[in-house]
Amino acid sequence: MTRWGMVVHLQKCVGCYSCVISCKQEHYLPPEVFWNRILISETGKYPTVMKQMYPVLCGHCKEPACVKACPTGATSQREDGIVMVNYDECVGCRYCLIACPYQQRTYYADGNREYFPGQGLTELEKIGKELYPLQPGTVVKCNFCLERVDEGIKQGLRPGVDREATPACVIACPAKARYFGDLEEPQSEICQLIKERRAFQLHPEFGTDPSVFYIV
């Protein structure tokens, strides 16, 4: 059984936002909707101040709180662990959004928002509305680029190894800080990294067992 996962190397991340932008491009995400974020925090006091950059995205948890919260079944988990939203079934109650302890879901409220207010939709936005029609009034989230993964597998490619079958944020990262692969395959690169580099998950105490790991 496959379980897709990701490892993020925190010391390699330079905070360039390539992942954020590539994700937006890949899914034609409207303004104010982020499926990938880079969180920046400063800790300590002068002169020992430390700046931390954390790329975060949906953890596609093994025990997803959002799936259990969803009253309609619009949020579901595939056999390969990817948690996805069926926009045709979502009622927009936002219980999943509240239930996600990582707050990686966004309510897509306004379908008419433009990147350049008052100047109409750009060509890219128009194309996006046709190719990737998100429904206003529903909740949206990262889907681990399941279109790329599925299409790649159909073509006999290996997600995490072949570019065409790997999530956009992973291939866009210029510092190669992100790794994608099968968590159930002990020989995969991400399994090796998790084992050797003592990877950790964010807030394991929530018991959701996210598929996104971090190493330093």
Place this chain on the structure above:
Amino acid sequence: MKPYEWMVKFTPQTEWIEQRGLLVWLAEVSGGLGGGLYLVSLYLDSLWGMFVSWSIVVALKGGFHLAYLGKPLRFWRMVLKPQNSWMSRGLIIVFLFIGFGALQLITSYLFPGTAWELLFKGLAGITAFGTAMYPGFAMNYVNGIPFWNSALLPILFIVYGILDGFGIVIAIALSGGDVNIAAAEVGSRIFLIISAIILGIYLWSATYVGQAGKYSVKELLRGSVAPVLWLGVVLCGIAIPIVIVISSSFVGGMSAPLLIGGIMCDMIGGLSLKYCLLKGGIYAPLIPSTTY
């Protein structure tokens, strides 16, 4: 808030209390009020009270929830996952209450004293209890908000629902309804004390569920929500009604204006409490304090 600041510090939930989220607050208040009022009306055998509570749940709770949904026409889908979701269970309970409540009102009006009336009263009473209580379970499920992870939350919802129910029942009595006002006053006093005690224990215990829980309580006691807690919940919801109760016991009865004042304060207390509970929902920062 900039995108890179998201969840870096303690982050309050906004979806269920700000902008359109205020509809959730109103729905929770009306659900508690409707369910609580039905239970009180059953206890006092007030058909008017039952009718008002049923109307509140149908029109207000149902209306506010529907208005909040992003896709209201698909609301029927929300009953599809009762095995997982508290939202689904809650909606089913509310639908059952509406159905059993309607049957009970019809049988009480047309065939009073029959076994059918008794049966539907029982079924509607059970579902009214669920209607008032389920938001507590739905919020309690949210792992990311420690302030809500308390077994006392559903109890707090039902106790405040019944307290508000007593307030409305007294109002019905003052308008000439079929209610024993003395019994309603006694019940109101008892539930006023119980709710104050449970609220105190709830806030105190929330400080022991991690940093985020402590932060929530701090925000409620001293932060931006503090005026609502102190003026709405404590002063209007607890202190003034207690003063009214104590003074009336010395005088030997309550005047109608004083009762109406008490009811108003009671309602403000209920509204403020739900507001504070929703506003107090705060997520812990995503980023560990130091990693590398």
